[in-house]
Amino acid sequence: MSDETTTGKTMTADEAVARLRSGMTLGIGGWGSRRKPMALVRALLRSDVTDLTIVSYGGPDVGMLAAAGRIRKLVAAFVTLDSIPLEPHYRAARERGAFELMEIDEAMFMWGLHAAANRLPFLPVRAGIGSDVMRINPGLRTVTSPYDDGETFVAVPALRLDAALVHVNRADRLGNGQFLGPDPYFDDLFCEAADTAYVSCERVVDTAELTKEAAPQSLLVKRHVVTGVVEAPNGAHFTSCAPDYGRDEAWQKAYATTPWPEFAAQYLKEGA
């Protein structure tokens, strides 16, 4: 009962971002242009935090931070807006060689987060061998099975994060986060792989409400890995946040076709 009366971990997006520092490694949840923590990204863009290593299944989060010159290094398997396959601001930044890139396979990325969440230095993955992922990441090492098969795998290094930013449908004040859409993506892993995690949500509800709305297996993020809870209605806009809302395609198109300084002037002001 006392849970309902505690202040818990609630804070504003600006308060969450105020705890971040330049040079940090930040994991950003969601996938492509789906359930991205855009309210937190927008607060990050309003701050002067820069020189970041971003770890993301990339979408407009990556495009915006790249356009704003905040990325020193990116760890990703792709960057896409889904309905617009190629992310224009990311493309432009890459084509001018704006930042360092660790380009790895989607599964390697997931196992890197698993390794970090399990406090392991690496996990073996049957992906990457034979591809140019090994050439463009000369730091990647392989590991040979000690058993009879003797197969060689990529030893995907742990993708340990200083902080994770994710957005979910519901959360309580203590940091228990719930997804209501069809896919959890990897938001729990991002939080578990990070030293600190900030979870924004469409609506903060009492703990008892969480299991009234949906089954307990929708309780994706556990509070022991959450530092801050931000109530941010429409906080994934213009990416999708099913079932609360779909992607705002008109907004996304405007983002993709407007020069960044012009778009940012409006986008960052409106979100203030």
Add this chain to the structure above:
Amino acid sequence: MTTVTRAEYCVIACAEAWRDGGEILASPMGLIPSVGARLARLTFAPDLLLTDGEAMLVRPDGTVEGWLPYRQHLALVTGGRRHVMMGASQIDRFGNQNISCIGDWGQPKRQLLGVRGAPVNTLNNPTSYWVPRHSPRVFVEKVDLVCGVGYDRAAGARFHRIPRVVSDLGVFDFATPDHSMRLTSLHPGVSVEQVAQATGFALSVPEEVPYTREPTAAELELIREVLDPAGARCREVAV
């Protein structure tokens, strides 16, 4: 029955990729492979699993029969019970595929999607390719970045297999002594010379090249009336 269009031969050629696949997930990328996979499921490969393109496994009528979010999809890939048909911005004669970027990776001339899941796909489950516009810019001597692994780089890869490449001109495989690409069928109306001119490397061409098979009347009706009544396939392949 009206004349079979090129796009419809492409649908048939893609569908054939999943023949005898058994109870595996068909993962088509692109519209024509999607129509092909569903056609296979409705006709000669009824055990195939299909997704709604998001997180649900669905029957052809849309009935949900399972849940497959990205994390489980990745486990299904490494479990091997899947045949994916990916796109290719570039593909070479040994089946190395690129969807990441054009030019030098360090500062590309054209940034594309990124490697995505091509490395994990090609080392774990059968991976075929779909190229809607066959040209020397796609079928190149050497890809700029190897995302999907080809036969010349797959030594020791136990589960590596590239069953076929389908383009708007024909069907190709790697059933040659050195696993270099071979023309296996021409879509009706296409000549061997036309394919050779549109290919940036020397293809293996058998003495007799058959044509891609005709669709049955039932298949044509499914394509035209059930799977793609709006004719979206014609936007991916003209003619």
